[in-house]
Amino acid sequence: MSIEIRNITKSYPGYTALDNISLNVGTGELIALLGPSGCGKTTLLRIIAGLETADSGSIILEKKDTTNLPAREKNVGFVFQHYALFRRLNVFDNVAFGLNVRPSSQRQSKSEIRDRVMHLLQLVQMDWAVKRYPSQLSGGQRQRIALARALAVNPKVLLLDEPFSALDAKVRLELRRWLRKLHEDIHVTSIFVTHDQEEALELADRIVVINKGKIEQVGSPQEVYDHPANAFVYNFLGNVNVFHGRIRNGKVVLGEHPIEALQGLNGHDEKAGQAFIRPHEIGISRIRSSESDLIGIIRDIRIMGSQIGLELESAGFDKPIEAEIPRDIWRNLELSRGEEVFVTLNKVKVFTGDYEI
Amino acid sequence: MQPSNTRQTVNIPGPRSRDPLAVRILLIGLTFLFFAGFIFMPLALVFSQALQKGIQLYLDSIVEPYALEAVKLTLLTAAIVVPLNAVFGLTAAWAISKFSFKGKTLLVSLLDLPFAVSPVIAGLIFVLLVGSRTPFGSWLGEHGIKIIFSTPGIVIATLFVTFPFVARELIPLMEAQGREEEEAAITLGARGWQVFRIITLPNIRWGLMYGMILCTARSIGEFGAVSVVSGHIRGMTNTIPLHVEILYSEYNYTASFAVASILVFLALITIAIKGAVEKHVHNNQ
Amino acid sequence: MTLFKGKQRKILPGFGLSMGYTVFYLSAIVLVPLSTIVMSAFGMNPETFFAAISSPRVLASYKLSVSTALYAALFNAVAGFLTAWTLVRYRFPGRRILDALVDLPFALPTAVAGICFATLYSPIGWLGQFLSKLNFELINKPSGIVIALIFIGFPFVVRTVQPVIAELEPEIEESAQSLGATRWQTFRKILLPHLFPALLTGVTLAFARSIGEYGSVIFIAGNLPLKTEIAPLMIMTKLDQFDYNGASAVAFVLLLISFSMLLLLNGVQRWQQKAYQ
Numbered sequence: 014m015s016i017e018i019r020n021i022t023k024s025y026p027g028y029t030a031l032d033n034i035s036l037n038v039g040t041g042e043l044i045a046l047l048g049p050s051g052c053g054k055t056t057l058l059r060i061i062a063g064l065e066t067a068d069s070g071s072i073i074l075e076k077k078d079t080t081n082l083p084a085r086e087k088n089v090g091f092v093f094q095h096y097a098l099f100r101r102l103n104v105f106d107n108v109a110f111g112l113n114v115r116p117s118s119q120r121q122s123k124s125e126i127r128d129r130v131m132h133l134l135q136l137v138q139m140d141w142a143v144k145r146y147p148s149q150l151s152g153g154q155r156q157r158i159a160l161a162r163a164l165a166v167n168p169k170v171l172l173l174d175e176p177f178s179a180l181d182a183k184v185r186l187e188l189r190r191w192l193r194k195l196h197e198d199i200h201v202t203s204i205f206v207t208h209d210q211e212e213a214l215e216l217a218d219r220i221v222v223i224n225k226g227k228i229e230q231v232g233s234p235q236e237v238y239d240h241p242a243n244a245f246v247y248n249f250l251g252n253v254n255v256f257h258g259r260i261r262n263g264k265v266v267l268g269e270h271p272i273e274a275l276q277g278l279n280g281h282d283e284k285a286g287q288a289f290i291r292p293h294e295i296g297i298s299r300i301r302s303s304e305s306d307l308i309g310i311i312r313d314i315r316i317m318g319s320q321i322g323l324e325l326e327s328a329g330f331d332k333p334i335e336a337e338i339p340r341d342i343w344r345n346l347e348l349s350r351g352e353e354v355f356v357t358l359n360k361v362k363v364f365t366g367d368y369e370i
Numbered sequence: 371m372q373p374s375n376t377r378q379t380v381n382i383p384g385p386r387s388r389d390p391l392a393v394r395i396l397l398i399g400l401t402f403l404f405f406a407g408f409i410f411m412p413l414a415l416v417f418s419q420a421l422q423k424g425i426q427l428y429l430d431s432i433v434e435p436y437a438l439e440a441v442k443l444t445l446l447t448a449a450i451v452v453p454l455n456a457v458f459g460l461t462a463a464w465a466i467s468k469f470s471f472k473g474k475t476l477l478v479s480l481l482d483l484p485f486a487v488s489p490v491i492a493g494l495i496f497v498l499l500v501g502s503r504t505p506f507g508s509w510l511g512e513h514g515i516k517i518i519f520s521t522p523g524i525v526i527a528t529l530f531v532t533f534p535f536v537a538r539e540l541i542p543l544m545e546a547q548g549r550e551e552e553e554a555a556i557t558l559g560a561r562g563w564q565v566f567r568i569i570t571l572p573n574i575r576w577g578l579m580y581g582m583i584l585c586t587a588r589s590i591g592e593f594g595a596v597s598v599v600s601g602h603i604r605g606m607t608n609t610i611p612l613h614v615e616i617l618y619s620e621y622n623y624t625a626s627f628a629v630a631s632i633l634v635f636l637a638l639i640t641i642a643i644k645g646a647v648e649k650h651v652h653n654n655q
Numbered sequence: 656m657t658l659f660k661g662k663q664r665k666i667l668p669g670f671g672l673s674m675g676y677t678v679f680y681l682s683a684i685v686l687v688p689l690s691t692i693v694m695s696a697f698g699m700n701p702e703t704f705f706a707a708i709s710s711p712r713v714l715a716s717y718k719l720s721v722s723t724a725l726y727a728a729l730f731n732a733v734a735g736f737l738t739a740w741t742l743v744r745y746r747f748p749g750r751r752i753l754d755a756l757v758d759l760p761f762a763l764p765t766a767v768a769g770i771c772f773a774t775l776y777s778p779i780g781w782l783g784q785f786l787s788k789l790n791f792e793l794i795n796k797p798s799g800i801v802i803a804l805i806f807i808g809f810p811f812v813v814r815t816v817q818p819v820i821a822e823l824e825p826e827i828e829e830s831a832q833s834l835g836a837t838r839w840q841t842f843r844k845i846l847l848p849h850l851f852p853a854l855l856t857g858v859t860l861a862f863a864r865s866i867g868e869y870g871s872v873i874f875i876a877g878n879l880p881l882k883t884e885i886a887p888l889m890i891m892t893k894l895d896q897f898d899y900n901g902a903s904a905v906a907f908v909l910l911l912i913s914f915s916m917l918l919l920l921n922g923v924q925r926w927q928q929k930a931y932q
Contacts, residue, residue, distance in 0.1 A: 097550035101572035111558035383825030412771035465673040488867025490887035498691035562668030591764025593870035611766040637762040
């Protein structure tokens, strides 16, 4: 089912949670609402579900205006951040709940309900836990039950509110992969809310970046990562170095060094600019590879697993340069603290205009 | 104004920060002394006085017709008051804990009013409202309905006095439980009554039971308010506490304490149930 | 674009019904009956009103109710605090039973407590015998009232302070100790200030409760006019004489005192909550 969100606005005393948000979601898409805490993404999700009311605007589900419908009638599945499983009901009754509360005219027979519940539990690989109670399950298991429960009533739309944020890092990764696969099997139109850009990048068909109640950019993960529309999106979608400099002769001058930027900077001379560089786009070498290379002194080495983080100090830069290099390159270079290396800044994107991290 | 009810666990810091032995012994000793004088002795006294003239007389005092009538009236009152206040408590707790609205703080404070009112005043207000000398009261009197000096008066005064118990138990409980389960239920298509019956009610059953027990204990033991609205008419408008008072004022100490011992048993049972419920809740967390 | 009164719509069901019933029941059982006192007080001739509340007997009863409640509350501040501390901090046989019995004054009907203390402290009572040898009389004396009110207010102090003591982190005391503080210094400078808001709340609760106390007091008090007549008894006496105006007047003042206590209590509790954030 397609979703059309038209001009949704919601304010609370003192601040605006959502400012005239409009968005279209296609049938079967898996969309991420990505943004920092308090940006309004959860509010938007809850408005779609009918758990909050917008001040103005409308939600159209498959051509039908559902804005004023009570949550009960929207046929939207909702998965809560803290699962919201019914603690006094066992797993079976939790998943069967939506089917059991239907008015008798629409209710299926007991055996049909049982079949459907068991099918869903198998789908989420929790059929062994039928008689268990939520308190006896781990966080990841509870979330899978919550998902099965939401899917039981065949919702046209599945909404997930930071579904994995309450889980351990490892479980989070597993469930992430698992959700992607589930979506490929079931293909329900889904919107999930997250503040974790890795999650959004990995899971979503399209990402909607939201900040302070406004949409900053909508696009595929690749679009949003490689071609961020503005400084906010750039910074939010991954680690980044930000340096302030001045534009001169078509290059941005950082410290004393003129650096070539990704886009043409002609015509912006004498403007102040912020240069954004991703840590893993920085080249580290013992040999000078180009004229514009900087000299950096290694101040700190962080072994983070498959990537190695380097903190470099360079003349004229008021902040350290954060670089990331693959593990084997690091091993080959045999770097240690205090050593001098050549630093190549690649794919530098410059934004002119206000930016606050 | 009811004290909070949380299960206490022993909390002892490391050996270096423990209080010196002398202090510990002193405080434990003082505590026992205090309890001896204020708790144990009164308890022992009740039974020693009640049984002073032998167990036969003890039992006779309890099953004596007027005493039995008092018991019946007390239980009848409790049977009416507790369900009514329980329904109110559930309703108020639902409105207060599951919704946001202006004036909530005021409403919650108003619920505490009966606690701040002296029991005698609790009785007085109903005399002023529906006593036979008031316009409302005399109108009722013309239709054969007597409230003051009759059972309905006792019921309504007890209703006032025990008004907050269930609500005060349920409101913090339901607020702590939040709205998420109920929200989940409505996204799954449940209607209002279904949400309440299947989801909310089971979640609060211990708090509800506990509140009802407190309400029952208080309604059985209420003295001041009932004293005002009943006529102390034996056999008709006497409750157990009033009966205790009457016997005492007639210098019939043995019988008075004998009937009082019923109330003591009830109080001890209430405390025991409270302990059991708290332990259960504590273990469930 | 659809414009709707979204803000007014409640998400969960049943608000109108539950709110309506709540307000109705609250008004019928509590607010309307209580208003009779106010209406009666304001409907009276001001002279009648002031005469009723300022007769020597009545004034003495206010003074008595307030002063005995105060003494009892102060005693309970110490006794209740020490009991709470002992119950939370020490292990000894019978601890659980004592802990449960703290609630007895709360669960026991006031009349039973009343006859108990009257009998216990009467000149031929178990404790009264001792005390009369020491020339100490508690029957028909304000001090007897204080004893009864100590009993009544005790659980309020203990149960309010207990959870706060239980939640103290041992690390705080241990670090004070490791910095060289003696046990007493740690208690006085660190623990006591931390526990004070809760203690104050408990004492205010006990005090407010004791002002209006009736059943447990009238037996031991002797109810001698101008000496041991508590305010609630004054109301009762006037009712017996069908002096409804007098009764309402006295009740009105007592209510004022109680409600200001309630406001004070709310203020103290809010301070306590802020202190423990």
